[in-house]
Amino acid sequence: MKGNGKTIKKILHYLKPYWFFMLCSVIFAAASSLLALYLPVLTGEAVDLLLGKGKVDMDGIAAIIIKIAILISLSAAGQWIMNACNNHVAYCSVRDIRQSAFEKLQRLPLSYLDSHAAGDTMSRMIADVDSFADGLLMGFTQFFTGLLTIGGTLVLMLMIHKWVALTVIVLTPLSLFVAAFIAKNTSSLFKAQSKTRAVQTGIIDEMTGNIKLVQAFSHEEEAQALFDGNNEELGKISLKAIFFSSLTNPSTRFVNNLIYAMVALFGGKAVIDGLMGVGQLTAFLSYANQYTKPFNEISGVMTELQNSITCAGRVFELIEELPEPEDPAEPEEPECAEGAVSIKNVSFSYDKSRSLLTDLNLEVPAGKRIAIVGPTGCGKTTLINLLMRFYDVDAGSIEVDGKDIRKRSRRSLRAGYGMVLQETWLKPGTIKENISLGKPEATDEEIEEAARRSHAHSFIMQLKDGYDTVIGEDGGQLSQGQKQLICISRIMLSLPPMLILDEATSSIDTRTEMKIQDAFAKMMQGRTSFIVAHRLSTIKEADTILVMKDGNIIEKGRHAELLEQGGFYSKLYRSQYEM
C-alpha cells in the first residue's frame, strides 16, 4: 500500500476535469441505493397487510404498489445515470492519460526507448491503462453504492429491531475473516502459478516463434518434452490455486446463510413475542441478504482497485520519465545551411561504466563525402546517433555550420539531414504518404520522379494500387530491399543539405544498387554525406574514409592512401578479393 498515496494523488489530477460528472455519479448513486433500500420496508408493509381471509386492506396494498412502482423507476433511472457518468469519467480520464503518455513518448530520449523493450512500453500504454479503467469503473460503480447500502441497511435494521440488528452486525465480520483468510493463503499459490506460467510463455515464445528452426533440426520431440514437463507442473499448481481461491464464495455464502438463519431465529422469536410484525421480519430477512453482499463486493473491489492503482502507477512511471532536455528558448540557427560539420573532443558512452567514443575529433568541410567502416560495435552507428542528436555527447561538442547543435532546435537540425537506416521503417499508410514523409506538400509527379530515381517506381507500379497501396504494420508484403528503396525515395524527394546513410543499401541486391548509384552520386554532390557500409565497393569514392575500431578512428584517408598504408583497411579490403 506504500506509495499508493502518491499514485492516487496523480489519479485525482486526471479525474479533476470531470468533477461534475463525478459529483453527479455520487448523487445519483446515493439516490438510487437509498431508494432501493427502502423497497423492503414497503414490501414488509404490504406483507403486514396480508392478515388473512377477508382481512386484507386492498386499498392500502394498491397505494403501496404505486409507491413501489415510483420508487423502482426512480432508482433504476438513477442507477443508469450513475453508470453513464461513471463511464464518462473513466473513459475520458483514460483517454487523457493515454494522450499524455503518447505525448511523453514523443519527447523521451532515445536512450530510454533503446534500453526499454517496446513490448513493455506498449503494455503500459494499452493493457495497464485498460485495467486501470476497469478498476476505476468497478470502483465507482460498486464501492460507493456498496458503502451506502451497508450504512443504509444498518440504520434501517437498527430502526426495525435493535437486538436482531446487532446479531447481524456482530456476525458479519465472520464472513470477511473467512474471505481474508483464504485470500492470504492463496496468494502464494497464485505467485507460483504466474511464475510457472511465465516459464511456459518463454518456452512457447522460443519454440513456436522459431518453429521453422525447430523443424529444420528435427528438435520437435525435445521441444514437446520440455513443454509437457512444464505444462504438467503448471497444471498441478493451477489446480491448487484455482481450487483454493474458489473456496471463497461457498465459504462466505455459508457464513451468510448462517446469519440468515440466525435472523430467522431471533426475528421469529421477536414476532412471537409481539416485538415486531411479520412484514418487518421479511424486510429484515431481505436486509440480512443485502447486507452481507456488499461486503463481499467491496472486498472484491478492493483487490481490483489495488490492482488498478498498481497499473496506473506503471503508466505514470512512463509519463514521468525524464524527457529530453528542452530545446533552447532562443535557438541559435546558422545563417546558411551548407553542412560543414566539426566534431570536437567528443566522448560518449551508452553505459557509463564502459567508455565507447573517447576524445573524437573530425572536421568535415561542407559537401564532402565521409565513409565510416569498421567491425561491428566499433561506434559507427553511435556517431550517427550523435550527429542527429538522438543522443547527446558526454563531453566535447558537435558543430554544424559553426553552431553547437545543442544550441539549435532539434527539429531544424534534423530537417537538415536526410537519413536512411539499415532498419527500415515504414509508416502504416500508403506508399505515397511514406515517400512524402519529409515533404508532405510534394506533388504526385515529384513523388513519382523520386521513386524513379531510386528505382522503386517499377515495383511500386506492380503493387495492387500503385502509389496508393496501403502497407500495413512492418511494411507487410514488401521485401526488406523494397522497403529500403522506399526509404531512399524519401530523401530523394526531400533533398536535404546533409545525408546520413547507415547501411542504406544493405538489403538491396548489388545490381539494383549499382543502378541507383548514379542517382546517389548526383544527390551526394554538394551535400555533406556520412555513409556507413559493409560493402567496400560503395565507399571507395568517398572523400575521406574513417576506419573505426573500439570507438577510435584508427585510420583516415582516401581509398588509395589507405590501401598503400597496408593497415586494417587494406586487410579488410583484400579479404573481398582473396581467398
Add this chain to the structure above:
Amino acid sequence: MKRLLKFFRGYRKECVLGPLFKLLEASFELFIPILVRQIIDTGIPTGDTAYVRMRVLLMAALAFTGLVCSLTAQYFSARAAVGFATRVKSAVFSHVQGLSYTEIDRLGVSTLITRLTSDINTLQGGVNMVLRLFLRSPFIVFGAVIMAFTIDVRSAATFAVTVLLLSLVVYGIMLITIPMHKKVQNDLDKVTGSVRANLNGVRVIRAFGLEDKEKEHFGKANALLLKMQILSGRLSALMNPVTYVLINLGLCFLIGQGGSAVNSGRLTQGQVVALINYMSQILVELIKLANLIVQLTRALACAGRISSVLEEESSMNDGEKEYGGNGGAASLRFENVAFRFADSGGDAVSDVSFELNAGETLGIIGGTGSGKSSVANLIPRFYDATSGSVSINGTDVREYRLKSLRDHIAVVPQRSVLFSGSVRDNLKWGKKDATDEELFEALKQAQAYDFIMEKEGGLDYTVAQGGSNFSGGQKQRLAIARALVRQPAILIMDDSTSALDYATDAALRSAIKNMEKRPTTVIVSQRSASIMHADKILVLDAGKPVGLGTHEELLKDCPVYREIYESQFGAEK
C-alpha cells in the same frame, strides 16, 4: 468446436460430478423460502418457539450440506478445467510443431503464440466457470419458477411471464452490445498500432520532425475509441436497471395478486412471502447469469480460435524410406523444379535443374526476390516442389521419412536464432550426443572458438533469450557451429554470413572446405565473394535460372552474373 470436446475425455467423471454437486447445492437454496414460509405460517401464529428453532436448525443444516456440496463441485470443476486446458495446450503445441512451413506462413507465428497462451487461459477460465456456475443460475431461476408453481399456479404465471420478458431483454441488450464490444476492440487495436508504430519508427519520426503530426493522429484514434466506449458503455449500463425494473414490476404484480388471494383465503401470508423471496432469488441469479454470458462469449471466441488451429492439417505427407547413406556427403539433383507459394499467383522459382556430386559446393546468387532461398528450402522439404523433383542420393526427397531426411541435413538460416540455455545446449541442437571435443571442433570451424572461450564458463556460458548477449556476427557464427556439429550430409547456408566481415567469411569458407567429412554444401548469398569459389554457381533472376557454371564460365557467358560481380568488385578487376 467438436475437436476440443474430445479433450474432456478422461475427465468425464469430473464434468458430471462438478455440475451435479452444484445443482444439489442450488436446490438446497431453493428450500430456504419454504422454511421461512413455515416459520411464518405455522411457527409464529401458534407461538411455537421450538418449531421455529427446528426450522432454523434445518436451515443451518442445509447451509452446511450446501457448503460441502459446493466445495466438492469446485474441486471437480477445477480439476476438469485445468486437466482439459493442460491437454489442449499440449495437443496444440504438438500440432503446431507438425505444421509445415506453408501453414506456418499463412497463420503467422504471433497468432499461434497468442492462441497457445492467452486464448487457452481464457478458455480454461471459461470451462471452469461453465462447470461451476453456468448451470447453477438457470437452475435456480427455473427452480424458483417451479417452486412458485407448487405454491400457487396463478401467481406462478406472473413468474413465467417475468422470466420470459427478462430473457428477451437480456438477450436483446447482449445482441446489440456484443458487436459493439468488438468495435471497441478494433478501435483499441488501432490505438495499439499507433503506439507500436511510434516505438518502432521513433528515429524516422524524429528525423523527419513528425512528432506533432503523430500526436494528432494518435489523438484521433484515441477519440474514436472513447466515442465507441462511451456508446457501448451506455447501452451495457442499461442491463442492470432494466432487469431491476422488470423484476420489481413482477413483484408489484405479485403483491397485488397475493393481496386478493389472501383476502379470498386462497393463499396464506407465509406463502406470499415465499413467493416474494423466490422473485428476489431470480433477480440475483439473472444478474449473475448476464455477466456470465458476456464472459462465456469471450471464452467461446477463444475456443473457436484454438479449434481452428487444430483443424489445420499439414499439407505435407511423410515418406517411408529411411535415409541410407554411409554418413558421408550426399549427391543432390534438381530436375525441372518449380515452386509456388500457396495463395500466390506466380511461381517463386521455375525450371531449376542441376546436379551436384557428393562433397561439391553449389553457390546460388541473385538479387532480392530472385528465389534463391526458395531453391534451398526445397532440399530439406521445408516446402515441396510444385512440379519437377528434388532428389538426394538418387531418391526423391518426398520418399524419405521427414525426420530421417532432416537429421542428415544442417541448415544455417538467414536470421540466426539462439535459444535460452547454455552455449552447449544450443550447439547440441545439431547433434544430441556430441562430445565437448566435437563442439570445440565445430566452434573452431565456425570461427567462434575464440570469443566463446573468452566468455565466462566457455561452453557453459548462458545464452539469454533471443541470444541478446551476443552480437549479430557472433550469433551467426554460433548458428553455423550448431549446423557443423551435426556433420551433415548436406549443409545449407542461406545468406547466413551477412553479418560477418569479409575476412571472417573467407576463413569460415576455407575451414569448411578442409573439414574431414566435407558435406555437400549449398551457399545462398548476395555476395560474389562468398560463392565465387564454388564448384558450381546457379544464377537466378526473378525466379528463373539464367546461368549455371563455374565463376570463370559465368563471367564470360552470363551477363547477369557479370553485372553482380562488377557491382561488387568494380569493372576494372
